[in-house]
Amino acid sequence: MKAPNVTKNRFSGLSYKLIATIIGVILLVEIVIYFPSLASFRTTWLQDRLRVGVVAARVLDAVPDVLALPRNLTDRLLGSAGADAIVYRREGQSQLIERTEPVMPERVVTADLRQTDLGSQVMGALDTLFAGPGRTLRIVGEGDNDEALVELLMPENPLRRDMIDYSRGIILVSFGIAAVTAFVLYMLVSTLFLDPILRVTNNMLRFRKAPENGSLILSPSTRRDEIGILERELSAMEQDLFSMLRQRRHLADLGLAVAKINHDLRNTLTSAQLLSDQVATLDDPKVQRLAPRLVTTLDKAIGFAQSVLDFGREATAPPKFAPVMLHELVEDAALDARAAGNPMLDWKNGVPEELELEADPSQLGRVFVNLMKNAREALEAYSREGFQGRIAVEAQTSDAEVIISVIDNGPGLPPRARDNLFVAFEGSARSGGTGLGLAIAREITEAHGGALALGESDVGTRFDITLPLHRPQL
Template identity: 40%
Template sequence: MADNSPTNSTTNLSDPPAHAVSLARGLSTKLLVLTIIFVMIAEVLIFLPSVANFRLRWLEERLGTAAAVSVLLVQGNPENLSRNVQNDVLMSIGAKAIAVRDAGISRLLVVAEMPPQVDEHVDLAHTGPAAAMGGALDTLFFGGDRMLRVFGPVGESDKEFELIIPDSNLRKAMLIYSRNVALLSLLISLITATLVFYAIDRIMIRPIRTMTRSMLAFSQAPDDPGRIIEPEHRADEIGVAERELSDMQQRLHKTLGEQKHLADLGLAVSKINHDMRNMLASAQLMSDRLGTVDDPTVQSLAPKLVRALDRAVSYSEGVMTYGRTQEAAPARRRLRLRQIVEEMQGLLGIEPDGEVEFINGVDADFEVDADAEQLLRVLTNLCRNSLQAMTTNRENATVNRLSISAERQGSVSRIQVIDTGPGLPQKARENLFSAFRGSARSGGTGLGLAIAHELVRAHGGTVELVESIGGRTVFCVTIPDQPVRLDQVRGNLRRPA
C-alpha cells in the first residue's frame, strides 16, 4: 500500500507522529535480521553433510590414485623400485604407505616411513552419514596432526586398497572448502533476505506501517475526515483489516460528530432553559390568577394549564440540576390508563371536531402498573409524532384518525397507538429510536421516540414498530407488571387478621 494513501488532508502523514516507531526497532529491520539468521541456520544444516561428503570424496580420490599406482606396482616388482622412486610415488599422493589386500592377504607395496601409530581408521565402504559428519567435524576442530588409515575397494576391483596418510592436507582442504561455503552462504543469505524482505515489505509491512500511521494520525485529530484510511482493494487479511479500520474510523468520526452536536445542543438548551424557567414561573403566577376567574370555561381549562406549567417547570429544573437528560427511576403505581389517555388528549389539544379523529379505545377499568408522569410522556411523544405525520396531508378526503387501545396478556400490558398517516420512511425505520437520526420529517430531531424508548425500558418494557405502511402505522408499548417480592408476600401473610 502506498505510504500516502491514508490521507489527502492538509496534515501530511509522512511526517512521523510523536509515537512513531524508529527504523531500528521496526518490523522491517527485525524481518531482515531474522531472515539472515534463518538462512544462515539453513546453510549450516546443509554445510554439515556437505563438508562430510567433501572429506569422503577427498579421501576416495587419494585412495583411487593409490589404487592406480598399486596396479602398476603389482604387475611389476615393487622391490626393484629405488627409495627415491617410492618417495616420489608417495609424495605425489601425500601418503606414508600403500598396501593392497587380495584374497585375505595384505601386501605392503610402497612405504616411506611407517608411523608409530594410526589415530583413525576410515572405512570408505561402510561409513554412514552420522559417522561421516562426526569425522568431518573432528577433523576440522581437532585434526592436523593425526595419522589416518583409509581403506576400501576402488571401482569394480575385488581387491581392497589401504592408504596410510596424515590428515594435515585434508584439514587444509576442508578449511578452504568451509571458508568458500561460508562466504557463499553469506552471499546467498543476503540475496535471499533482500528478496524475502522486499516481497514481505511490499505485501505486509508497508500496509501495516500505513495503518499504524493512520491510527496515530486519527488519534490526534479524530474530527478530521482526511485522517480516515483509504483501504486498497485487497482480498487477503490485510485488505480486511484496512476495510475494518476504515469503517471503524468512519463510525467513530460520525459518533464524535454526534457527540459534539449533542454537547453543543446541551449547552444551548441550558442557556435557553435558564430564561425559559423564568418565563414559566411568570406564566405560573398568571395561571394562578386565572383560577380566581368565575368563567366556567376558564375554570375547566385552568387546572390543565396549571398541570402543564408545573411539568414544564419541573423539566426545566431537572435540566438545570443535572445539565443533561437524566430520567429518574419510575415511581410505579396501579393506574387507570383511560384517564391518562384523556389527559394526554387535553395536553395535545385534540378537539372532538378537529382535523384528526381521536379514539380512546381503552376500557374504563383497564389498569396498568407504571409511573403516571412517565407513561403520560411516552404516550404524548408517540401521539404527537402521529399528529404531525397526519397533519402534513391537507386533502379533505383523507382520513386522519388516531386511536389508542390496550389489552392484557397475563401480567403484561400492551398499549397500541394506531394512526392513518403516510407511514415511516426507510431511513427513519433504520434509526427508529436514535436521537437526531430517527426523525421521519425534515427538521425533526427524533427525540420523541428516543425519550419514549428510554422511559419504557426503565419500566422493563419495550416499544416496537409493529406495522408501517401508507395509511396505517402501529406502535406497541409493552409494560410488564412489577415482580412481587417474596419477602413482602411472606410479611403480609404473617400479619394478624
C-alpha cells in the first residue's frame, strides 16, 4: 500500500495558512497606515490650493482697488486654484475675488487647515472620501502673517476624485508589497521550518503503515534547534519500535512453538503418569521406594506444562466492573485455593462483611486464589513438628480505596524470589514453580486501576492489594 503524503501540493495545509497569515498581517498594517496617509494627501492637496489663494492675497495687497483688476487676471487666479471665489481677510477688512458668474453653493463644508491634529485630519479625509457629489469646499488657512486669513470656495469633487485615485494606487501598491513580502517570507520559512516538518510528518505516516520496514526509519539532520531534536527523538523512537516489533515477532513465533511442544509434552507426561500409577501397584520393594518420587516428579512436570498453557491462553479482555461483596469473594477464593477448610491450616477472613467495591469478580477472585494458593503451598512445604500454618486476609479502607492484605506465617520469600517477584518463570519461591501466579495477579490488579506489592512483615509473607472502591468516571 502506498503511504499517503501530508500535502498534495506545496501551497496547502500549513503553507496556505502561512501565506494567508502573512498577507493578512501586511494588509492590516497597510490599512493602519492608509488613513494617516490619506489624511496627509488631503492636507497637502488643500495646502496647494491655499497657496494660490495666498498669491491672490498678495495681488490684492498690491492693488488699491480690487475692482480695477482686469477680469482675465482674476479668472486666471481663480482657475489656477480651481476655486470659485477667494476671500482675503486682514485687520477686520475683507476682499473678495470671484468669477464673472458667481456660483451659489447649496452645501458647504469647511476644511480648516489651522487644525493640525491627526484625528481631525483623518476624520476630514473620511468625510470627503465618502461624501456624495455636489458639495462645495470652504478652505480656510493663514496668509503671509498671523493676522491674515485666506478662504477659498471650490467644488469638492476634484479633491474627492484625486483621493479615490490615490486610494486605488495605495491598494495596488499594498497588494503588490504583500504578495512579494509573503512570497519571500514563505520561501524563507518554508526552507527553515515547513519543509522539515513536512518531511517528519510524511515519515511518520509512512512508518505507521510499515513499522517493520527499516528503510523508513528517519535519518535525522544535524540541526541543533527544536526541529533537530524532534528528528533525532523520532528516529530513536522508530528504531526502538522497529527492534521491539522484530523481537515480539520472534517471541511470538517462539511462544507458538513452545506451546505446541508443551502440549505434546503434557500429553506424554500424562501417559507416563498413568504408567507410573500402574508401576506403583507392583510388590517389588525397589519399585515401592522409587514410585512415589517418580509420581511426584511427573505431577510437577504436568503442573508446570499446564501452567504454561494457561498463561499462554490468558485472556486480555478488560475487567467487567460490577458491585462485589469482598468478604464473600475472599471466602470463595479461599475454598478454591484449599486454604479454608484445610485441617492443617488456620484460616481467617478479616474482611468486613459489609465492604463493597466495584470490580470484576471473576478476575479479582483469581488474584486471591493465586496468592492464597502460593501461601498454602509454602506452608505445606514448611511443615514442622508443632508448627501450625496460618493464612489471613485483612482489609483497611479509606475514602477512595481499600488495601487488602494476604498474610501467612510461613518461611517468607528468598532473596532470589524478591528480586524477580512478579516476573513470569523467574519469580517462583519454590522448586519447580513457574512464578506465573504472581505475574497474573499483578496484571489483573493493574487492570483494575490498583497495585500489588510485597508488604512488610516480621514473620512469613504479606502481599498488599490496593484497589479503588469505585470505578473512575471517565
